[in-house]
Amino acid sequence: MTTTYLAERMNPDFGFYLKNNRLLIEQQSEWQRIEVFENTQFGRVMRIDDCFMTSERDEFYYHEPMIHLPAIAHPGVRSALVVGGGDGGSVEELLKLPGMERVVLAELDAQVIEVARAWLGEIHHGAFDDPRVEIRLGDARLFIGETAERFDQIVLDLTDPFGPATDLYTVEFYQACKRALNPGGVVSLHLGSPIHLPESMCRIAASVRAVFPIFRPYLQYVPLYGTLWCMAMASDATDPATLSAEAVDARIAERHLRDLQLYNGATHHALLAQPNFVRQLFAQPAQPLRRGDVLEEVRDPSEFPAVRITAE
Numbered sequence: 001m002t003t004t005y006l007a008e009r010m011n012p013d014f015g016f017y018l019k020n021n022r023l024l025i026e027q028q029s030e031w032q033r034i035e036v037f038e039n040t041q042f043g044r045v046m047r048i049d050d051c052f053m054t055s056e057r058d059e060f061y062y063h064e065p066m067i068h069l070p071a072i073a074h075p076g077v078r079s080a081l082v083v084g085g086g087d088g089g090s091v092e093e094l095l096k097l098p099g100m101e102r103v104v105l106a107e108l109d110a111q112v113i114e115v116a117r118a119w120l121g122e123i124h125h126g127a128f129d130d131p132r133v134e135i136r137l138g139d140a141r142l143f144i145g146e147t148a149e150r151f152d153q154i155v156l157d158l159t160d161p162f163g164p165a166t167d168l169y170t171v172e173f174y175q176a177c178k179r180a181l182n183p184g185g186v187v188s189l190h191l192g193s194p195i196h197l198p199e200s201m202c203r204i205a206a207s208v209r210a211v212f213p214i215f216r217p218y219l220q221y222v223p224l225y226g227t228l229w230c231m232a233m234a235s236d237a238t239d240p241a242t243l244s245a246e247a248v249d250a251r252i253a254e255r256h257l258r259d260l261q262l263y264n265g266a267t268h269h270a271l272l273a274q275p276n277f278v279r280q281l282f283a284q285p286a287q288p289l290r291r292g293d294v295l296e297e298v299r300d301p302s303e304f305p306a307v308r309i310t311a312e
Contacts, residue, residue, distance in 0.1 A: 006037065007307035008052050008226070010196045011297070016226040017309050018045065018052065024119055029111035036119045042224060044120060046087055048112070050301040051160065054087045056122040058223045062190075062231070064263040065220050065271055066155060067093035070186035070233040072251050072268070073240035077152040080104070081180065083140040083168070085157030086112030088124025094153070095127055098255045103133050104151070106140040141167055144176045152182050156189035161200065161289075162298045169204050170289045174211040174234075184237045191217060191230040192298075194278050200297045201230055202286040208232060210288045214239050218271040219278065230278075245269055 009015040021038040028034075035047045043056030067090060071077050079102045082090045086107040094103050105128075107113055113135065117128055127133060136143060154177050161169040177187050189208070192201040209215045212234035222229045233240060243251075245265030252264065274282075289295070 003311050005309040005311070006047065006050075006052075007309055008047075008050060009301065009304050009307060010193070010227065011299075012304070014196050015307065017307075018042065025115060027111055027115060029109050031109045032112075034109075034111060034115050036115060043122065045224070046116065046120060048159065052224050052226075053159075054089060054120070054123060055224050056120065059087075059089045059123050060261040061220060061222045061224075062229065063089040063093050064260060065218060066090060066157065066188050066190075066231055067097075067153075068257070068260070068263045069218060069240055069268060069271060070188045070235075070238070071097055071153060072248055072255075072263075073233075073235075073238050073243060074152060074184065074186050077186075078102070079149075079151045079182075080153040080155065081106060081144075081149075081151045082155045082157055083144070084108075084159065085155065087116045087120055088113070088127045090155050090157045091130075091133060092124050092127040094155070095130055095132065096257055096259070098257075101132060103130075104136055104149075105133060106136045106138070106143050108137070108139060110137050141173060141176070144173070144180050147180060149180065150182045150185075151180055152185050154181060154185070154187040156187065158190065160298055161192075161204065161295050162300050166289070166293065166295060166298075167291055169207060169295075170291050170293065171207050171210050172291050174208055178211055178236070181236070184235065186233055186235045186238050187212070188231060188233045191232050193225070193227045193229055194219075194281055195227045197297045198281050199286075200295045202281055202284060203289055203295065205232065205282060206286040207288040208234050212236065216240055216272060217274070217278075217282065219274065220271060240268065241272055243268065 007017040045055040217232040248265035248268045
C-alpha cells in the first residue's frame with residue numbers, strides 16, 4: 001500500500017507535512033476545497049485549500065487562548081460573535097462561559113459547517129445545535145458593517161489574509177468591529193506567525209492598534225500549524241495584562257469553567273510574555289492595512305507548485 005502525505009507550504013522556503021492515513025471526505029464548495037482526513041498523531045484533520053485548519057487533538061491549543069484569555073478579563077460575556085470558525089471549536093468554547101445567552105456564528109461557506117457537523121464532532125461537541133447559537137451565512141464584512149446588534153466578545157477565527165479575506169484584516173474592518181462591541185467589549189484574532197510571516201504579523205497588529213486603545217498580542221505554539229503562532233486581543237477598556245495569575249484562577253473557579261486543557265492563571269501570563277525578537281518586531285514601524293492593500297508575504301497556496309513527498 002502506498003503511503004501518502006499532505007504538505008503545507010508556509011512560505012517559499014518552509015513547510016511541513018502530515019501522513020494521510022485515510023481521506024474521509026473531499027468537497028469543492030463555491031468558495032474553496034474542503035477535506036477531512038485521518039492522521040495517527042492528530043486524529044481527524046480539516047484542510048481547506050491545502051492549508052491545515054484544525055484537528056481533533058490539538059484544537060485546544062488555539063481555541064482556548066482565542067476565547068478564554070479575553071473572556072476572563074471581561075466582567076462577564078453574555079453575547080458573542082464568531083466570524084469564520086465554521087469548524088465550531090470557538091463556538092463550543094464560548095458556550096462554556098456562564099451567563100452566555102447568545103452566540104452568532106457568521107460563516108461565509110455553509111459547506112464548512114456541514115462538513116464539520118458530520119465529521120468533527122470531537123471539536124464542536126454539538127455546539128451548532130445549541131439553542132443559544134444562531135448561524136448567519138454570508139459575507140461577514142457586510143454583516144458587521146450593517147448590523148445594529150452589539151456584542152460583548154467578537155472572535156475573528158479567519159482563514160489566512162490573502163485574496164478577498166484580506167479585507168477582514170484592515171483598519172476599516174476593525175473599526176466596524178469596534179462599533180459592534182458593547183462598552184468594554186473584547187475582540188480576539190489571529191496575527192499569523194513571527195517565524196515565517198513577521199512583516200504581515202506586524203502590519204495586522206498595526207491595523208488593530210490604529211483602532212483600539214488596548215492591544216495585547218500573545219503567543220502559542222500550535223502543533224498543527226507547525227510554528228509559533230501569534231494571536232491578539234483588543235478593547236476600548238478591558239486589559240488582560242492587569243490580572244494576576246491568582247485572579248485568573250479565581251475567576252475560572254468562580255465561573256465554573258471546566259474541561260480546559262491549556263488555559264489557567266499561569267498560562268495566561270505565559271501567553272502574554274514576549275520573547276525579545278518579538279518585542280523587536282512589534283517595535284518596528286509598520287503600515288496599517290487599508291481596504292485594497294495586499295500582504296506580499298501571504299500567498300495563495302495555489303500559486304505554488306505541488307509539494308511531492310516520498311518515503312523510502
